[in-house]
Amino acid sequence: MQVVTSKEMQQLDQYTIETLGMKEELLMENAGRAAAGDIYDMYPEAHTAVIFAGKGNNGGDGFVIGRTLSSLGWNVYVYLLAEEDALSGGALYHKDLYRACGLPLTAGTGVPEPESPEEGIIYIDAMLGTGIHGELKEPFYSAAKWLNSVTAPVVAVDIPTGVPANEEELPGMAVNADATVILEAPTLSTYLYPASHYYGEIRIVPIGVPRASWNALDQKRQTWDLTDAAKSLPERTQESHKGDNGKGLLIAGAYNMPGAPAIASNACLHAGIGLLTTSVPASALSAVASHVLEATYFPLPETEDGQVADLQETPFPWDGMDGVAAGSGLGRTESTRVLTKRLLTETQTPLVLDADGLYFLPELEAEMANREHPLILTPHPGEMGRLTGLSPKEINAERFTVSREYARKFSCYLVLKGPNTIITTPEGRQYVSTSGSSALAKGGSGDALTGIVLAMMLQGPTLEEGVCNAVYAHGLAAEIAIREGISDYSFTASNLIDYLPKALAFIQAQKK
Numbered sequence: 097m098q099v100v101t102s103k104e105m106q107q108l109d110q111y112t113i114e115t116l117g118m119k120e121e122l123l124m125e126n127a128g129r130a131a132a133g134d135i136y137d138m139y140p141e142a143h144t145a146v147i148f149a150g151k152g153n154n155g156g157d158g159f160v161i162g163r164t165l166s167s168l169g170w171n172v173y174v175y176l177l178a179e180e181d182a183l184s185g186g187a188l189y190h191k192d193l194y195r196a197c198g199l200p201l202t203a204g205t206g207v208p209e210p211e212s213p214e215e216g217i218i219y220i221d222a223m224l225g226t227g228i229h230g231e232l233k234e235p236f237y238s239a240a241k242w243l244n245s246v247t248a249p250v251v252a253v254d255i256p257t258g259v260p261a262n263e264e265e266l267p268g269m270a271v272n273a274d275a276t277v278i279l280e281a282p283t284l285s286t287y288l289y290p291a292s293h294y295y296g297e298i299r300i301v302p303i304g305v306p307r308a309s310w311n312a313l314d315q316k317r318q319t320w321d322l323t324d325a326a327k328s329l330p331e332r333t334q335e336s337h338k339g340d341n342g343k344g345l346l347i348a349g350a351y352n353m354p355g356a357p358a359i360a361s362n363a364c365l366h367a368g369i370g371l372l373t374t375s376v377p378a379s380a381l382s383a384v385a386s387h388v389l390e391a392t393y394f395p396l397p398e399t400e401d402g403q404v405a406d407l408q409e410t411p412f413p414w415d416g417m418d419g420v421a422a423g424s425g426l427g428r429t430e431s432t433r434v435l436t437k438r439l440l441t442e443t444q445t446p447l448v449l450d451a452d453g454l455y456f457l458p459e460l461e462a463e464m465a466n467r468e469h470p471l472i473l474t475p476h477p478g479e480m481g482r483l484t485g486l487s488p489k490e491i492n493a494e495r496f497t498v499s500r501e502y503a504r505k506f507s508c509y510l511v512l513k514g515p516n517t518i519i520t521t522p523e524g525r526q527y528v529s530t531s532g533s534s535a536l537a538k539g540g541s542g543d544a545l546t547g548i549v550l551a552m553m554l555q556g557p558t559l560e561e562g563v564c565n566a567v568y569a570h571g572l573a574a575e576i577a578i579r580e581g582i583s584d585y586s587f588t589a590s591n592l593i594d595y596l597p598k599a600l601a602f603i604q605a606q607k608k
């Protein structure tokens with residue numbers, strides 16, 4: 097599923113209408129019909145739709161939705177929040193058609209009287225879609241406020257009115273929908289917070305935009321969902337041996353941080369790596385090994401307090417490895433700086449850096465720029481802030497743009513964590529993972545992700561797909577745990593590891 101900006105959506109519509117010659121009225125008919133069908137299926141008990149329409153094309157969709165739901169047996173009422181003569185093009189055509197069908201319409205700039213709450217009424221927000229700019233003006237401001245006060249379900253068409261499509265700040269007022277029926281493709285704000293909250297349940301309906309229009313659009317942003325994961329997750333062949341499934345080295349932990357390497361190692365092993373060597377300061381080894389039976393170990397020299405000591409001369413087994421991951425729990429000492437530099441300059445395999453492994457990168461930009469082998473960074477917004485000099489708030493407001501600029505600048509793969517983690521490739525292709533749960537907002541979740549990324553990037557089919565699948569499986573494991581009754585209060589990274597086998601089995605089952 098492609099993810100677009102409002103401009104890209106407009107280009108897509110324009111190409112379909114002007115270059116391919118599909119009539120605007122027809123495209124709008126397809127859009128409104130698809131949305132109406134979805135709303136009808138979503139609320140089998142409903143019998144009445146009260147539709148708030150704007151004067152643009154989003155309002156035009158509202159008229160098609162009204163006519164379609166009426167022919168399916170619902171009562172429909174449209175409140176057009178503009179004078180009728182303000183409409184043009186497809187919206188005017190569909191308003192006239194709606195009227196010609198004898199269906200009820202109130203036009204003008206007033207807001208309707210509050211309705212008495214009644215079962216079976218659905219409110220539909222078809223006021224503004226991708227054409228919004230800036231703060232909501234009247235009468236939309238009051239109408240949005242009014243819709244936010246009703247107890248009946250509110251379904252938004254394409255975008256909740258007031259919510260910007262792109263990476264813009266939320267205005268003071270927007271419709272807080274129970275569900276949004278997105279037409280053809282989601283826009284950026286669908287996956288940005290807090291905007292995403294306003295969408296409610298996200299439902300995406302195809303509206304028949306021809307493939308030719310999509311092919312003509314120069315756009316490299318998509319979701320990564322169950323279908324993508326199922327399509328790309330490689331089959332484990334009968335004759336494979338452990339060496340075929342990747343040999344990984346994980347460098348993490350300290351005497352007082354044995355959890356990070358234990359979680360990352362267990363997650364890595366459950367995500368299918370063939371052989372894992374875990375490298376921790378010597379005094380942490382027995383604590384880690386008692387929780388991770390399947391790894392082999394490469395103990396590290398340590399300081400008196402059990403942190404990694406100077407690693408300048410440590411003979412790391414780079415050569416026997418297909419991939420390396422480092423960072424979690426290492427601490428932010430000079431030894432970590434030395435290690436990070438060595439990792440960037442000496443490893444000739446894909447390298448994953450997380451947590452403390454990211455800390456010294458602003459000082460090692462030359463080494464990053466000169467690196468010839470894949471580099472995968474997995475920062476949360478706070479860590480991304482340190483990498484870019486921006487605040488976490490600024491990062492979250494422009495997650496797509498910030499990730500793309502950084503990944504291109506340093507030719508790295510960037511996994512910007514958080515709800516709807518975004519994976520960006522060095523070429524700027526972007527994938528938004530649709531899996532995940534707020535249960536993951538706990539220490540240890542990121543360590544598990546590092547381990548899963550190490551395992552899955554080595555299994556391919558490409559590094560890009562492997563990283564996307566790692567993020568997807570990580571989020572799905574949490575979702576399944578919650579679905580099966582684990583409270584999001586209690587959920588820990590250990591639960592995540594326990595549910596990873598189910599998540600992978602679920603993805604594999606979709607292949608069949």
Ligand SMILES: NC(=O)C1=CN([C@@H]2O[C@H](COP(=O)(O)OP(=O)(O)OC[C@H]3O[C@@H](n4cnc5c(N)ncnc54)[C@H](OP(=O)(O)O)[C@@H]3O)[C@@H](O)[C@H]2O)[C@@H](O)CC1
Nearest residue numbers: 109124152153154224225226227228229230231232233254
């Ligand atoms: N193209 C197609 O054929 C298809 C498009 N489709 C549908 O069209 C939608 C996009 O339609 P659109 O481009 O007409 O914009 P839309 O969201 O209706 O808003 C425009 C109106 O909003 C107004 N306005 C803006 N900001 C405002 C504010 N802050 N406060 C108040 N008013 C504000 C602005 O007024 P202005 O400020 O310009 O006077 C203008 O009147 C898209 O989301 C999808 O639903 C589908 O049918 C498929 C076919």
Ligand SMILES: Nc1ncnc2c1ncn2[C@@H]1O[C@H](COP(=O)(O)OP(=O)(O)O)[C@@H](O)[C@H]1O
Nearest residue numbers: 513514515532533534536537539540541542543
């Ligand atoms: N609210 C949330 N919804 C979905 N995923 C989340 C949420 N909060 C955190 N996560 C995920 O959990 C992981 C947390 O990673 P991180 O912040 O590095 O944790 P830690 O280093 O403490 O283990 C990331 O994969 C992130 O995407």
Ligand SMILES: [K+]
Nearest residue numbers: 221224253255
């Ligand atoms: K809308």
